[in-house]
Amino acid sequence: MSTMNTVGRPTAPVPHQPEHDYKHPTLTGGRGLLQDEHLIFESDGWFKTGVDLPEPRGNGSDLGALVRHDPIGLPGLSEPQAMRHYVRLSQKNHAIDLALYPLGSCTMKHNPRLNEKMARLPGFSDIHPLQPISTVQGALELMDQLAHWLKTLTGMPAVAMSPKAGAHGELCGLMAIRAAHEASGEHARRRKVLVPTSAHGTNPATAAFVGYTVVEVAQTADGRVDVADLASKLGDDVAAIMVTNPNTCGLFERDILEISRLTHEAGAYFYCDGANFNAIVGRVRPGDLGVDAMHINLHKTFSTPHGGGGPGSGPVVLSAALAPFAPAPWVVNDGDSFRLVEREEDEAAQAFGRMCAFNGQMGMFVRALSYMMSHGSDGLRQVAEDAVLNANYIKARLSDVMSAAFPDGPCMHEALFDDSWLEGTDITTLDFAKAMIDEGFHPMTMYFPLVVHGAMLIEPTETESKQELDRFITALRALAAAAKAGDVERFKGAPFHAPLRRLDETRAARAPKLRWSAPEGHNMAAE
Template sequence: MKHNPRLNEKMARLPGFSDIHPLQPISTVQGALELMDTLSHWLTTLTGMPAVALSPKAGAHGELCGLMAIRAAHEASGEHEKRRKVLVPTSAHGTNPATAAFVGYTVVEVAQTDDGRVDVADLAAKLGDDVAAIMVTNPNTCGLFERDILEISRLTHEAGAYFYCDGANFNAIVGRVRPGDLGVDAMHINLHKTFSTPHGGGGPGAGPVVLSEALAPFAPAPWVVHDQNGYRLIEREEGEAAQAFGRLCAFQGQMGMYTRALSYMMSHGSDGLRQVAEDAVLNANYIKARLSDVMSAAFPDGPCMHEALFDDEWLKGTDITTLDFAKAMIDEGFHPMTMYFPLVVHGAMLIEPTETESKQELDRFIEAMRALAGAAKAGDVDRFKGAPFHAPMKRLDETRAARAPVLRWTAPQGSNIAAE
């Protein structure tokens, strides 16, 4: 999650974008369509991919879009019946195997090397004419660049499969690496992680999917096109779009997110976006370097990308867990890092400082972490077990929240607010 500049909010609230209706006559929404077209241009330019489907509403929805395009492509070539598997590395985000299974594929795990990357030998052994696609996150969930990515894509294409890249970590390489140059066929971009839109708890967000030449004909409708009569939307029955699998959502997607993302891109410019990636990676490496003597880095050798990953090895013998440590961070005034993910790292603590943190703020964070690490090692269990002590909400029952979620708000007794 990154900083959401106010400018984006102001742009998204301009009535010409916020007050329009998807069923308005096309002639009255020319500006909005131009914005979608311009955003598409930025996304395809930054990724080096020829096509983009804007409408997916979150990263996971983008994965669904990408795999449905892959399935449609295999159906069109008559290979769908034999290509029933999708290969997914063990370190993948849970949405990857879930999406592949949802689209009807059998998920096959690919092993990870000791240095946190895809085990290419295992991948090669599992690739064959029964594989529809691989799903690889790059930079991966361990915060590392897949240095064998070109070999991975070569092997995948040689086997007749497609390369789906989970682009959730695009922030680390935006402006520096174009996934199209790495042989990627489809990749979702979580706009909230790279282009500063709010996340929205799985939606209403936006997870546009960029597609290679081979998959472009299978992109879902609608498309924005531009000719001498202005901008308009086209649906599947026109031209090469005839092979597409249809629509992913009722209308055109999340206009507010498109506006915020484009506002962010234009205010940074292409050189500014490159700087974003460089600063995010520098910040994460600074944290990794300054904490590695008191906490155990999960992959100590070499630099990381925009996330510094620690495990809980250093907490052994203290009776303090990753969860306790994260809760104590709240008392120090810091939002806890991502915990227990990726699953391949025991007690994972995944710190993603993003590019906007200043050196002063990073130092403040590092000093707080070092002090907490010292307290943990000194056996100051009380500081951790009941934490957070200074937050309005104390330790929540997370097991109950997961097993018996209350998903519907009910008005308190005696209140005159009607429950939805």
């Protein structure tokens, strides 16, 4: 059997009866402000609609047998019912606007509402991707301006704007690398991509997806890429290295210049995962580190909202060597006007293809530019400094009660702890995280990176005040004290105060139930 993930976590709740009843059941399932809310499919609304539309004329349809007659199975809700349904659901979610959301490597920062307002200007939101170019000059100018900011901040000469998320950007970057090797006739030989063991899962997934063999690079005891190991694996069969910097342990790769020099000497390209750009924006330009391609998660560093898991946006900055292979479309600034290169010919003859149907995540571009303009070059440098300061403050204030994975030297924008401090308590990282929920905080990233046992990765971001950080630190210190004092009960059964207790993931996966189905005899036909 192949390697097992032995640092995993329990996935089904253990039956647990707390000594005192933390949650006295109510008669209706409601709990104060928290309403018990059914599925829309269990509503009384199978024949209702919350949208008033004019009567169709129904004239001259020649669709004949193509017309759909069977019931579709879509309940309708009047507007007040719909509003309540979704507001009730919303109250079961944690959110940045509610409290600290310290998910390491996710950069959960404040989402300014000015960005939302700007993205909704009809001049941006109500334009079609295939309108005549003369009617979207402002949109192209905005894309050009955003590209300018991204290129200037990264010190890179080009950027592909169309990738729709970070992983899509990785795909774009690796395909540009592959196209460059194909153009130079070296693709057949260069079949490997080197990825450090601490990398985010998307890195090896992307490399394998594009057809490369993934070779892992060892990590040193201080949490960095093992340069000697890297050097021994580099050769004329390597297409690229994929390194996250700052890395997933929250550390800056001290030997990054040596890493890029060795990589280029071997004829390979340096793909940098830009997920952690927030730590260095305005202070370090990836172009100065020898990076050839790096995706930028606009939904991390540049504050476009995570929205419960998307949409994201992942423009990829490219070095001069890779720029000719960028995918269509892109914007060209002709001085007095802007145009869109959509065809893979002439100036785009070497483009490796197309990432998606249209022009990328325009709505996210507006938000990101709004954010960048608001901060300016001075504000963005302060972003990196405050993000790093906040993380180091947390690390400093918790290191005496929890075990920092890499205690020596500063961390960057996130602080990594392992679970060695929980040894002998019978409490796991997962238990600790679930107890944080009861204290009103979202857990940190757990069990990632895989190189640290029982990892707890805390990224506060720069938009937390010292007061909020102190509140968080106080809570974690109290929990740590409880764990060490043997208050196992508090952790094993947690959360007690969340809308739900621990969920049974094993049951969900063994017999997947992925949709609501009508019970026997249910009439879901519309009239």
